[in-house]
Amino acid sequence: MTVSLDVSPDDVQQAAARIAGRVRRTPVIDIAPRCTFKLELLQHTGSFKPRGAFNRLLSAKENGELQGQGIVAASGGNHGLAAAYAARELGVPARIFVPETTPAAKLGKLRTLGANIVQIGSEYAEAYQAAVAEQDKTGALLVHAYDQPEIIAGQGTVGLELLEQVDGFDTVLVAVGGGGLIAGIATALGEHAQVVGVEPAAASAMHRALEAGTPTDGPVSGVAADSLGARRLGDLAFAAVRAQGVQSVLVDDEAIVAARKELWSGFHLATEHGGATAYAALTSGAYKPAAHERVVVVVCGANTDPSTLI
Known part of the structure; x- marks a missing residue:
């Protein structure tokens, strides 16, 4: 069965024009020759969500x-x-x-x-x-957290910024909860880059949906459940990630905790566990880039208790 997309690249472009001046154009930093961070944790309210x-x-x-x-x-x-x-x-x-x-x-x-x-x-x-x-x-x-066309189109403006900020990247690693961010970025990027969703093994709504061929309910637990704790992938997100060929990898809580500590100790980035999840795919080896692959990691959330970083 063909699933129609309810969010188009034009919707993302219109969203960018609509929210201009309301949100920050967040910076990117190169942390290695072929690895770049998109610092969406510096967005208003500490995440990409605005x-x-x-x-x-x-x-x-x-x-x-x-x-x-x-x-x-x-x-x-x-x-x-x-x-x-x-x-x-x-x-x-x-x-x-x-x-x-x-x-x-x-x-x-x-x-x-x-x-x-x-x-x-x-x-x-x-x-x-x-x-x-x-x-x-x-x-x-x-105002749905992830499964409305306007929400997905707005989150997709992260992808539009990447196209303007980073020259010639191959892959974007994105943490996944209900799927709004990854659906928007995948829609915005299209064939420009592959998009890989990174989920906690204890809250893997997208991974489960791709395996089953449809969004299904499942358990939610783990250190990142407060921000990536959707029981079910959004229907619109499922249509988008399947149409765009989004890949899925899983990371365990230990990897997420370690990545969060490294973001703080190595880069002085104070992230919540959900904000460190995409980076955990690299640090744990759950995602292994090819020799000449250039990767962008979306660091997506900063709402945490700083005392827990030490």
């Missing part, structure tokens, strides 16, 4: 869908921060549903953004069910 959040809200505003009732979102933390930040910038209220396991560092930042926070359940899926119920009750705009 790209999609702004594109969703601004698109809704253009269409008259964003009214005084504000927005509602569910998140393991990073998406909630981005949605709350975008809502504050556009002057609308935000109600954010998060699991009870959300790290204190992320909860504190949510409060500073003025969001109304509701903690419920032990994982993202339960928070999402509560957010949908709230949307049905209030008519607020639902």
Whole structure:
């Protein structure tokens, strides 16, 4: 069966124009002759997520869908921060549903953004069910963490920046939770580079979907579950990654922890475990580049307790 793509390269280009001036053009640094970091952890709110959040809200505003009732979102933390930040910038209220396991560092930042926070359940899926119920009750705009076209197109602007910033790269390593970031980057890059999704073995929604031929529910655990803890890959993300031939590799918690420590000790980059997951594919050998392959690693999240880095 042919699956149609709901997000096109043109959508990503339009998103880039729409969110220009709202998000940072994050820098890249070469850490080795054939390895480059894309420092998306320096984005507003400490992750790539504001790209999609702004594109969703601004698109809704253009269409008259964003009214005084504000927005509602569910998140393991990073998406909630981005949605709350975008809502504050556009002057609308935000109600954010998060699991009870959300790290204190992320909860504190949510409060500073003025969001109304509701903690419920032990994982993202339960928070999402509560957010949908709230949307049905209030008519607020639902801002999905990863499975809306506007979200994916916004995240894809990371890929557009890479095409302008890095000359002649072959591969991009991207951490995967629900799939919004990797779907957007793969759509933006097309045939320019291969895209490899890196997932924790304990939360492998994309790997499982590619093996099964369709998104399926599965268990979520491990050190990166707060940011990469989607129980199921998004349907739009699945269509995009399958169409673009995205590869999948898995890394264990030990590799993620070691990569996070190396990012701090070697580069003074304070990342959360999810933000270190893509790099863990290289440091652990789960992904082994060819001799002349140039690799870009998206370092995607910084919302962590700095005391845990030492």
